[in-house]
Amino acid sequence: MFEAASSWLSSGFNVWLYTVVRTWGSSPRPIGSVMALRDDGRVVGSVSGGCIEDDLIHQLQTKGPPGETRPSIIVYGLNADEAHRFGLPCGGTLQLVQERLGTKSGLDTLLRALREGRIVRRTLRLSTGETHLADASDEPGAIRFDKTTLSTVHGPTWRMLLIGGGYLSAYVSMMAIPLGYAVTLCDPRPEYVAELEIPGVNVVRTMPDDAVIEMKLDARSAVIALTHDPKLDDFALIEALETRAFYVGAIGSRRNSDARRERLSLFGLRDAALANLRCPVGLYLGGNSPPEIALSIIADVTARRNGIPITELADVRLGKTIAG
Incomplete structure (x- = not known):
């Protein structure tokens, strides 16, 4: 998925990364699921059974690119009607971090580490969009999210x-x-x-x-x-x-x-x-x-x-x- 996102950026597209950081109730995809969205509506990866992906594409195509240049938090399924609409059973709720990929994202460094077979932890600071990579060979793969930073493990864990x-x-x-x-x-x-x-x-x-x-x-x-x-x-x-x-x-x-x-x-x-x-x-x-x-x-x-x-x-x- 990161390979595709990098290729899209190199071709001049705008790309947003969405990561599932928290769920309440039932959820189609687990915490840590990731999706990349291109500015023409093309996606790779998944954050739900398809309904949330469709909504993100619809929002992009009807309202234009997200106004936030820095990472932000998006919540789906706050009430029963919305949960049903987005395929979240049992009143489930899904929280995503939306990140516009760019020079601060460190995507090239991440891809180089993955190609070398390394396990790394990528930490994203939501206030600035800046990222930091560190070795994670001895760490568990669970993500860490405290509303100010998002930390995810990548590589063959x-x-x-x-x-x-x-x-x-x-x-x-x-x-x-x-x-x-x-x-x-x-x-x-x-x-x-x-x-x-x-x-x-x-x-x-x-x-x-x-x-x-x-x-x-x-x-x-x-x-x-x-x-x-x-x-x-x-x-x-x-x-x-x-x-x-x-x-x-x-x-x-x-x-x-x-x-x-x-x-x-x-x-x-x-x-x-x-x-x-x-x-x-x-x-x-x-x-x-x-x-x-x-x-x-x-x-x-x-x-x-x-x-x-x-x-x-x-x-x-x-x-x-x-x-x-």
């Missing part, structure tokens, strides 16, 4: 390590990147990654257990082993299960998964750590093609990331499991 090259890893990567993951693909076998080029994916050829140690996994990290090769997977899984990674999984049939657990237990892995292994990885969705398996993996990871308890989907009658 989630990390995913995929062990093993191949088409399945490619599909998992392509689904993970739009979800905000910085993806690292590890496979020491050159024949498996020689022709695998995925924009935005960091490819390393070290041994997977070394990659796990090097990444210093935290609670916003996921590790997924996709090789079927115990020599590559097992030691990496042992290292990963002793970290705070929120998701550690390995592909395989249920029989192979049971054998894997037996092998890992022989290395003195704690029962509590072994219980966190998602093996077989993913949810059973009935498909066997690489894209379908990748979807099942991403669905499982997403549920875990959001703290949603999911009963494992499996066809018990047929004894099938993912990638079985």
Whole structure:
């Protein structure tokens, strides 16, 4: 989205940035959602289910550009009628910060940081429109807003390590990147990654257990082993299960998964750590093609990331499991 906004500015358009900073009741989009609006009505991003976007475009086209040159606060849904009009159920209310992008916005600096894979906190002072960027690699991603400053975190705040090259890893990567993951693909076998080029994916050829140690996994990290090769997977899984990674999984049939657990237990892995292994990885969705398996993996990871308890989907009658 910031890439598009920067391109629009370079082409001579006026651009406004809208950020959801507070909600009351039900809201179609969470706090931190962002949208950029061009002066001809084109938008990228989203702050609601569409009604508020439509109103902002309508206001622009009928009343002209916003008169405020400095950032301002906009509120939608103050009463039940307005909440219904803008698709805010249960009397919901939405508060936005409107910011006209320009030289004070620091957009080029922000984009450079994002291209380098850095996690940064952007702080906007509403009284002047000036911004400040700072490293945020150790900070949570929640926004901060006190009516005078708006502080938001940008960059790949989630990390995913995929062990093993191949088409399945490619599909998992392509689904993970739009979800905000910085993806690292590890496979020491050159024949498996020689022709695998995925924009935005960091490819390393070290041994997977070394990659796990090097990444210093935290609670916003996921590790997924996709090789079927115990020599590559097992030691990496042992290292990963002793970290705070929120998701550690390995592909395989249920029989192979049971054998894997037996092998890992022989290395003195704690029962509590072994219980966190998602093996077989993913949810059973009935498909066997690489894209379908990748979807099942991403669905499982997403549920875990959001703290949603999911009963494992499996066809018990047929004894099938993912990638079985």
